Amino acid sequence: MRKYGRVDRSVRSRASCRPRLYCWLVLAVAVVSQNADDPLSGLYVGERPVPDVPDGWTTVSVRAATLNHHDLFSLRGVGLPADRLPMILGCDAAGVSADGEEVIVHAVIGDPATGNGDETLDPRRSLLSERYPGTLAETVAVPRRNLVPKPAALSFEEAACLPTAWLTAYRMVVRRAGLPAAGGGTLLVQGAGGGVSTAAIILGKAAGHTVLVTSRDATKRERAIKIGADEAFEPGVRLPVKVDAVIETVGTATWEHSMRALRPGGRIVCSGATSGANPPADLNRLFFLQLSVIGSTMGTRDELAELAAFADRVGVRPIVDDVRPLADARASFAKLAHGKVFGKLVLTV
Template sequence: MKSIVITGHGGNEVVSLIQGEKPLRQPGHALVRMQVATLNRVDLYMRNSGAGITHKLPQVMGIDGAGIVEEVDASETDLTVGQRVTLYPAVMCGRCEFCQRGEGVLCNKIQYLGEHRDGTMAQWVSVPVQNALAIPDGLSFTDAAALCGNHLTAWRMLFTKARVQPGESVLIFGIGGGVSLAALQLAKLVGLTTFVTSRSADKLSRAAALGADHCIDSSRQDVAKTVLALTQGRGVDVVIENIGGDTWPQAMKSLVRGGRLVTCGATAGDQPPADLRRIFIRQLQIMGSTLGDLSEFRQLIAFVQKTGLRPVIDSTYPMEQIHTALDRLEAGEQFGKVVLSLQD
C-alpha cells in the first residue's frame, strides 16, 4: 500500500510517499480502506519538530480521514464489511479516572492518530472499532473526514466549553482556517451574531457569503476597538481563538464583562501577556479545549444530518502532491479544508 510518512523533522524533505505492507488488523479493530484524509496544522507541527509529542519515526501522517470497512471481527455487531466510516482520531485507555467518568478526551494515556501513532494518510488503516463511526447517507467521504478535526473541535469549544445560547455574540479569529470556518458555520446555525477577522479581504468576502455578520480586516483595523464600536461598547459574549501571540490582547479586550474566551491553538506564539487584572476585574472566563469526546462526535454527526451542514473544502490533491498540499496549508492560502485523495 501507499502511505505518507515523516522520516525526520524539518521541511518537506522529511515527508515521503512510500510503498509498504498493509497493516495487520488486531482483534477488536477494524481494517479500513481509506478514501480521503484531510490536512491540519498539527501535520505541519509533526513535520517541523513534533516537540513534546512522543512518537517514533518513520510515522504515517494524518489526523482524520474516512474510508470503507474491509475487515472486522466476526462477532462485531456495530460495524459491517463495506460500511462507510469516518475515523475518530483519539485512542483512549478506557481505564483512567477521566475515561471512567466519560471524559475520554482528557485521558492521561490518550494517543492521537498522526501524532503518537500512525495516522490516516495511508491506503489502509487499522483502528479500534469504536473509532470508526458510520457516515450518514448523503455525506461524502470528503465531508465526513473534514468534520472530525475541525468541526468537532469547534463543537466542543462552542457548546461544551462556552455553552453558547441563541442570541449571543461570538468573535472568531483567523477566518479561513478549518476550526474558525467550522465555528462560523455552527454559530450561524444556532442563531449567534458572528464577528470574524482575517488579514485577507478575499477571505472576509467569502466569510460574509457564508453568513458572517461583521467582518474585520485585522491588517488595517484594530480588532478590539472595532468590536467595541460595533457593540456600542459592550463587547462580545464569546471569543473563539486559536492564534495566540499578538492576537491574545485583542481577544481579551473584545469580551463583555463576564465573557468567555476559548482557545485551541497558539500558531503565532504560546506566551502572550496574561493581562491578569483584566481577567479578574472583568471576571472573564478563559478555557482551553482540544478535539472532543466520542459522544460529542456522535452529537455533531446527528446535527449535520439534521441541518444539512457541509464543511467548506478548499482543494483536493493526490497523494503524490503532498508537498504542494502542505505548502498551501503552511502559507495560509486555504479557505477551508485541504484534502488528500488516497486511492489510485
C-alpha cells in the same frame, strides 16, 4: 494494496517491514525526518507497510483524508519524538470499514473510563499519527469504537473534514463557549481562514448566534461573510459590541484583542496557538471583568457522532478548499505551510 514475498529482501528493507511470509504495502504520506525551518524536507510520499491491527482494532479503507496543522507540527518536530519516525501522518479520514460500512474515523486514541467518560481527558490519550500510524494512507488501523457511521448525505470528502477541525470547533462552540442553547449569543472567531475557524463560523450561525470574525486578508474576510459571518474586521480593531465568547486558535497575535472584545463574564475558548503560545496576560482585566479562559481539545467519539448527525440534519457542510489525490500530497502540504487556505485540504484515495 500490494504484496511481495519473503525472498524480496531489498524491497522489505526499503519499506522497513519486519520479516514475515508476506508484507502488504500501501501508498501513504509519512514524516521521515524533522526540520523546524523546512518541514516539507522530511515529507515522504510512497509505499509503507500496512499498520498492525491489535486486538479490538479494525481497518478502514480510506476514501478521503484531510490535512491539519498538527501534520505540519509533526514535520517540524513538535509533539512527535524523533524515535517514532517514520510515522504515517494524518488524523482525519472517512472510508469503508472491514465490515463494508461507510464510516468516519475518530482520531483520539484513549480510554473513556480513565477520563471519567471522556477519552480526551485520559492522561495517556494520543491522536492517530502520534503513537499509531495516521490516516494519510490507503488503509488505517483504528479501535473499533472509534468508528462513527457516515451519513449518506455527506460525501467522503465532506465527512473526512469532521474528525479534527470540525469536531474541535463543535466542542468549542456548542459545549465550551457557554452560549445560550437556543441561540442569541455573540461569538468572535479570530482568524477567518483555517479549518477550525471556518467550522466555527458555520456552526455558530447554524446554532443561531451572531458571529463576528477577524482576518488580515480582505479576501478571507469577504469569504467569511459569504459562509455566514455577520461582520468581518481587521485584527485588533474595536468591535461594535462586546461579545459573549471568543474562539481563539491564533494565540499571541490576537490574544490581547480577544481579552478586550469580551463582555464582563465572557469567556475565551482556546484550542490552539498558531502564532505563539505565550500571549501577554492582562490579569487585571481577567479578574476585574470576571472573564474565563477555557481550554478545549478535539472532542469525544460521541460528540463526533452528534456533529455528523447535526450536519446531516441542518444541512451544513464543511468548506473544502482543495481536493487532490493522495499521491499529490506534497502540493497540499506546501499550500498549508504557506497559509494559502480557506477551509480544508482534502486528499482522496
